[in-house]
Amino acid sequence: MSAPAPTTTFTPKYQRPGSYWTPGFVERGVINLTIRAYAEGNKSWAALRLASLKMLALCQDTTKLYPLVFRSEIGNLVQNVAREGDILIKPITAQDPAFEASIQLTSPDPRRYFETKQTLTVGLPQNSTTGLDFATGGGLDYAASGGGLDFGPAGAIGILTVDNTAGTAPTSPELTLTGPLTTPSLSVPGGSITYNASLATGEFLVINPEDPSALLGGTASRGYLVNPAKWSAFVVQPGSSLSIGLSHSGPSTDLGTLTASYSPAFW
Incomplete structure (x- = not known):
């Protein structure tokens, strides 16, 4: 070797x-x-x-x-x-x-x-639909039988993390945006990638930061609609990880998603 x-x-x-x-x-x-x-x-x-x-x-x-x-x-x-x-x-x-x-x-x-890639999927940030209930059941219950305070399940945070801590070489994830999304944006600490168009339900955009490229349906080039595009910020250095956030300009209740497919890289 x-x-x-x-x-x-x-x-x-x-x-x-x-x-x-x-x-x-x-x-x-x-x-x-x-x-x-x-x-x-x-x-x-x-x-x-x-x-x-x-x-x-x-x-x-x-x-x-x-x-x-x-x-x-x-x-x-x-x-x-x-x-x-x-x-x-x-x-x-x-x-x-x-x-x-x-x-x-x-x-x-x-x-x-x-040989086997890892796949992560995350939705848009969502607010929790529950929280503290001061009325139902008689207000706050600190008794052991009641279980104490219950804030309810957390909402989605819209962030996924690509892990290259095991790698010895830089790697870059393939990122897929699936609609419905309106002007979706991907953000990392070093910059962002924004698609200045909408994706209807069932439509998807495949982004490869290393090529770089943006392909609607995986085939039709849409690079001219991507701006800003700090491609290099989405390269994950060896021994590190990168958190990628998803947002868009439409309703927070939309069900669009971001999927990252990647593998740690080695020389």
């Missing part, structure tokens, strides 16, 4: 010792795999040939990325990869017929994520 190299650059200082340091980001991930296949007995040559032909067909569709799963003690980690370069196959000397295949894969996003 290895970590991708940073794109940091160093420029020599003119007639002075040392260099200027220009910090960069992390390069794409490169994974080199060596695979050995063995056939049991000399009667399995046909199966071995078929296996080699299937090996040559790995990751041939250049229009998509393929999930590469790493099994580990903390759970399955996944990277989305594409094939880079040739697939090389050569016979090897072994007790049974065998070959060795070499393949190089590239991950445009060099981070690894848990």
